[in-house]
Amino acid sequence: MSLMVYLAAAVFGLSCTVLLRRPLRVPRDPLTVSTCAAIVLGALALVCSAPLTLGTVNHLTGIANFGAPLTYGMLSAYSCSLLVLLIHWRGGSPARIRRMVLRSMAAYGALIVVIVVLFTLADPSTERLTDLDTYYANTPYMREMIVLYLLGHSAATLALCTVCVTWAREVTGLLRTGLQLILLGTLLDVVGFQLVKYTALVARWSGHDLDFLSTGVAPPMASLAALACSAGFALPRLLPMARAHWRDLNDLRGLGPLWSEVRFASIAPKPPSALSQLPRMRLHWREVSIHDGLLALTPYFDDRLRERTRDAALHQGRSAHEARVTAEAAMVADAARRAAAREEPFITPSTYRLYATEVSDTGGLVELARALARSRLAAAPAESKTLEALDSTGD
8 A cells, every 4th residue: 555655646746846847047936836835745645644654654753653643744734735725826915815825824833733732642552554543533632633634634625626616617728627637636535535534433433343444445545636636736737848849849850851951051059968858959959050051051042943943833833832942942952062062152142031031930941841851752763763774874
């Protein structure tokens, strides 16, 4: 069971790194900070609740069941972070937000103190790693401590459920999906963890034994709830980021033919090795380098070749834009060939401006690269036929 809890805590905590992925110099808004605080505290609460952690803490402190107030205190801190997250979600004046945050922290801080005091008064001597809630359900002070931590957690999660239901009706897209996942995780927590715990406690108070609900059902449901919540927190940030990386990688691959054509003429400095691993930075550097190479090839641009190629493309039924890009690709390939052969540039340099330099995004360069790739494919069969003809003549 400890392994499953640790896995859930790791996934829950990793979602925090997704939310914090931005340059260090960029200030982080309070909503992101409160979201990450809730995720980290939730992950810590899961780690503390694992039997292996409980046994280790008890052994290190030399106090039987010391892991119980530690876990309950961490869970109460997590509940407080959920309320703080709700306060930032709702927004308002900075003074009002600060006041409500301080009140929430004061209330749950007092709850944590009461939990510790009740545990000290109870002084439970028998170590229980998996069934402490039900084993001490009828023990004075321990009983009150268990009920208080459950009530504090229930108040926060029910408030979170209410806000998620209300807000999900007002938003769309990934944000709504994320809210629905958070709502699902919170409902799993309420029904699969809290309600099950309450049921097992009431059963103990009435003289019945439903301990399996607290020991066998509640822990995996809490882990599942944490996984759903972590997905809800991370999805609205992670999926757009993944899509952007995928587009950048596609554009980077698409620029390959153009880069191979002009790279010898580019003198743009290479980026730092750390940044070169990021798709966005690699794409930006590739764009800058290609533009630098195209600028270096400008003295070799043959306007007559471009015009002839454009007229031929129009005659073949191409659109005006397709004919333009095709002609530009032919002109760039010819300029690169002559520049690589160290031929003399034109006495009067061309003043023509490529379409790829007129647009601000990467699309123009990608179009030019695709046109170059198509011209290479078209030239390959013709070159092959020429070689075959020469071979047959030689024979």
